[in-house]
Amino acid sequence: MEEEAIMETREDLGLVQGRTGFTGLIFRLFRQLSITRNLPFSHARAGYHGRVDPKTKSWPLKILEPFTETAAKQRVLLIEDSRVDAQVIRNMIDQAAHSVFHLEEVETLSGGLQRLEHGGIELVLLDLSLPDSPKDQTFTKLHSAVSHLPIIILSGIDDQDFANQKVQEGAQDYLIKGQFDARLLLRSMRYAIKRKRAEIALAQERELLRALLHNIPDRIYFKDEKSRFIRINPALTAHFKLSDPHAAIGKTDFDFFTVEHAQAAYEDEQRILRTGHPVVGIIEKETHPDGRVTWAFTSKMPLRNKHGQIVGTFGVSRDITDIVMKEEQLKRANAELTRKSEEILKVLADLKSSNKELKNTQAHLIQAAKLESVGTLAAGVAHEVKNPLQTILMGVDYLTENFATGHETVTLVLDEMREAIKRADSIVRGLLEFSSVNQPNASEEDLNRVVEKSIGLVHYQLTKSRIQIVTDLDPAVPRLSLDRIKMEQVFINLFMNAIQAMANGGTLTVRTRLIRFEEAQLLTGPAARHFKIGDGAVLVEVNDTGPGIPEELLPKIFDPFFTTKPTGKGTGLGLPVTKKIIELHSGVIDVRNLPGSGGVRVTILFRLPP
Amino acid sequence: MTAMKKKRILIVDDEVGFTRLVSLNLAYQYFVRVENSPEQALAAAQEFKPDLILLDVMMPKLDGGELASQIRATAELKAVPIVFLTAAAASREVNSRGGQIGGFPFLAKPVSVADLRACIEKHLQS
Numbered sequence: 006m007e008e009e010a011i012m013e014t015r016e017d018l019g020l021v022q023g024r025t026g027f028t029g030l031i032f033r034l035f036r037q038l039s040i041t042r043n044l045p046f047s048h049a050r051a052g053y054h055g056r057v058d059p060k061t062k063s064w065p066l067k068i069l070e071p072f073t074e075t076a077a078k079q080r081v082l083l084i085e086d087s088r089v090d091a092q093v094i095r096n097m098i099d100q101a102a103h104s105v106f107h108l109e110e111v112e113t114l115s116g117g118l119q120r121l122e123h124g125g126i127e128l129v130l131l132d133l134s135l136p137d138s139p140k141d142q143t144f145t146k147l148h149s150a151v152s153h154l155p156i157i158i159l160s161g162i163d164d165q166d167f168a169n170q171k172v173q174e175g176a177q178d179y180l181i182k183g184q185f186d187a188r189l190l191l192r193s194m195r196y197a198i199k200r201k202r203a204e205i206a207l208a209q210e211r212e213l214l215r216a217l218l219h220n221i222p223d224r225i226y227f228k229d230e231k232s233r234f235i236r237i238n239p240a241l242t243a244h245f246k247l248s249d250p251h252a253a254i255g256k257t258d259f260d261f262f263t264v265e266h267a268q269a270a271y272e273d274e275q276r277i278l279r280t281g282h283p284v285v286g287i288i289e290k291e292t293h294p295d296g297r298v299t300w301a302f303t304s305k306m307p308l309r310n311k312h313g314q315i316v317g318t319f320g321v322s323r324d325i326t327d328i329v330m331k332e333e334q335l336k337r338a339n340a341e342l343t344r345k346s347e348e349i350l351k352v353l354a355d356l357k358s359s360n361k362e363l364k365n366t367q368a369h370l371i372q373a374a375k376l377e378s379v380g381t382l383a384a385g386v387a388h389e390v391k392n393p394l395q396t397i398l399m400g401v402d403y404l405t406e407n408f409a410t411g412h413e414t415v416t417l418v419l420d421e422m423r424e425a426i427k428r429a430d431s432i433v434r435g436l437l438e439f440s441s442v443n444q445p446n447a448s449e450e451d452l453n454r455v456v457e458k459s460i461g462l463v464h465y466q467l468t469k470s471r472i473q474i475v476t477d478l479d480p481a482v483p484r485l486s487l488d489r490i491k492m493e494q495v496f497i498n499l500f501m502n503a504i505q506a507m508a509n510g511g512t513l514t515v516r517t518r519l520i521r522f523e524e525a526q527l528l529t530g531p532a533a534r535h536f537k538i539g540d541g542a543v544l545v546e547v548n549d550t551g552p553g554i555p556e557e558l559l560p561k562i563f564d565p566f567f568t569t570k571p572t573g574k575g576t577g578l579g580l581p582v583t584k585k586i587i588e589l590h591s592g593v594i595d596v597r598n599l600p601g602s603g604g605v606r607v608t609i610l611f612r613l614p615p
Numbered sequence: 616m617t618a619m620k621k622k623r624i625l626i627v628d629d630e631v632g633f634t635r636l637v638s639l640n641l642a643y644q645y646f647v648r649v650e651n652s653p654e655q656a657l658a659a660a661q662e663f664k665p666d667l668i669l670l671d672v673m674m675p676k677l678d679g680g681e682l683a684s685q686i687r688a689t690a691e692l693k694a695v696p697i698v699f700l701t702a703a704a705a706s707r708e709v710n711s712r713g714g715q716i717g718g719f720p721f722l723a724k725p726v727s728v729a730d731l732r733a734c735i736e737k738h739l740q741s
Contacts (some may be wrong), residue, residue, distance in 0.1 A: 388673055391702035392630045395725040399636035402728035406640070430725055 078107040084117035097187035114138040155201035300329040383440035435578035445488035453478040459496030471510035506551030516546040531593040541613035553598040621646040625665035653677040672701040696738040
């Protein structure tokens with residue numbers, strides 16, 4: 006049983022050596038204590054060396070030397086002044102089958118100490134009555150010199166109290182000469198060696214535990230089943246502001262914390278006691294009676310005895326108050342940062358919006374300034390051109406009335422001059438119209454009605470050119486905010502263009518629709534820039550069956566003074582004026598050739614009122 | 616048979632060439648007086664006592680609108696029909712304004728002699 010215990014201790018220590026978690030270390034050390042606490046032991050010198058390895062965070066343990074009984078024989082020193090007694094002992098050891106001991110002998114204590122200085126001895130058999138030492142001092146002297154070695158006293162003094170005293174002082178056994186045989190002696194020797202080794206190992210464990218408990222900055226405690234402290238380390242002692250760790254023994258968290266925290270901790274521990282489930286890595290808010298608040302990162306484990314029964318709890322807490330405080334500060338700083346960032350974003354959005362408004366205003370101002378200057382220019386040109394035209398017309402009329410009668414050629418010349426005056430006048434008028442289109446005089450109008458009226462105004466030209474008119478006007482089209490006169494001008498321009506394109510007859514189709522852009526493919530051409538999926542619009546389509554517009558000319562059709570009509574038939578201002586009027590109504594206009602059959606389709610889109 | 620007394624037309628316009636030619640065109644039918652300086656037009660009107668005044672809108676120093684107001688404010692002239700002539704308006708604008716500028720009828724230059732006569736006749740009779 007003892008041998009098994011020792012072996013287990015060695016194995017566990019081996020495991021412990023490789024672990025990095027201090028909780029595991031404590032757990033295992035405590036297990037050692039539970040298992041080996043019944044073994045007799047005395048204090049031994051510390052068995053570990055060095056400091057914590059900063060890389061592995063583990064203690065560089067110096068474990069027991071390899072434990073093998075089959076290796077070279079174990080050297081035993083017999084200190085005995087009686088040659089007879091020495092011979093008896095020798096015989097007992099030598100005669101034993103498979104003896105693992107090699108006996109060396111000296112007759113005096115000084116001789117023994119001298120031999121021991123050379124090392125290699127693993128057990129001492131000591132007679133107390135030696136020539137160079139009084140019998141009551143012999144053991145003490147030897148033990149103080151070689152406390153790491155197991156000593157068995159072989160004495161003629163048959164005194165139980167004396168024997169107990171020596172065992173208590175550290176002797177592994179006390180055998181009375183003449184009362185033991187070889188079997189008893191050898192068993193005692195074996196056990197003495199094993200026990201001594203276990204003592205040393207245990208002392209090492211204790212030292213490790215002590216070093217851990219005393220040096221670790223984390224707070225470690227052990228509690229019984231009623232959550233009373235049975236052991237606390239110096240870190241927790243300091244946290245409780247106690248001068249001595251023992252002062253905490255028997256007390257509970259209720260003696261050191263407010264009820265709020267103590268109750269929560271008590272409930273945790275009672276649950277661990279009931280279920281055996283540890284609480285690992287929780288953050289605890291600790292409130293103290295003096296108002297202090299501290300924070301701890303805590304793990305709590307069930308404390309089991311050697312039978313595995315839960316007899317209490319133990320735990321490790323790391324003070325993370327500083328971290329929590331810093332975290333709080335960080336959170337506040339973050340929140341402040343987020344708030345400021347949002348403010349900045351808002352300001353930025355405002356700035357962007359203002360900038361956009363400014364740009365729009367600037368664009369409008371520039372446009373207005375352009376229009377104004379164009380308007381001023383146009384008015385000036387009109388005045389300066391129309392007055393001479395008027396004078397010329399008056400002259401032409403005068404000559405016609407007074408000198409042309411009977412002179413065919415003169416009449417012809419004067420008619421040509423009159424036509425030229427009209428042409429020049431129409432150019433100037435177009436320029437005036439173009440420059441005067443800036444502000445619509447809008448009111449709620451029925452678009453279908455405007456279309457119908459415009460068709461009525463070109464009825465004569467339609468009939469004259471044998472053009473069939475087809476109207477398909479959607480009654481669902483709502484009333485729109487329109488400048489009626491300007492919109493009539495738009496439709497008349499478009500119809501007149503269509504009529505002129507169908508000089509030999511054809512069909513003029515006018516369609517209105519209330520539509521909604523449900524699919525992306527509908528958003529082509531200028532509509533894509535002005536509308537998005539889901540937007541509603543009013544559509545007007547004017548289709549003719551004329552020859553269409555050469556594709557290369559399509560990009561130019563809205564340029565002022567661009568015309569495909571014969572000289573004198575077009576001013577090149579009809580479509581630019583039309584586009585300007587549509588845009589003044591926040592609409593878009595698109596002109597394209599109809600695929601296949603030829604002809605032109607003009608599409609106008611008006612945004613629906615919100 | 617008594618010849619019909621010619622109606623008196625005062626033309627106020629700073630365009631000398633125009634006024635000369637319009638006089639030539641209207642002289643057979645009307646008794647025409649031309650005034651090329653608008654600031655002297657009121658006095659001319661008071662003296663000439665026209666049946667109708669043709670008034671250019673855009674003139675230096677005194678525009679036709681202001682002159683029309685002065686004429687209307689003159690007792691002996693306030694009933695005289697005034698027709699404006701303007702070189703700065705498109706004919707569509709004339710239509711959209713119902714053929715009126717500031718309550719007066721107007722004609723857009725260039726106007727033919729025939730149209731001018733028709734207009735004069737219309738307003739002489741009204």
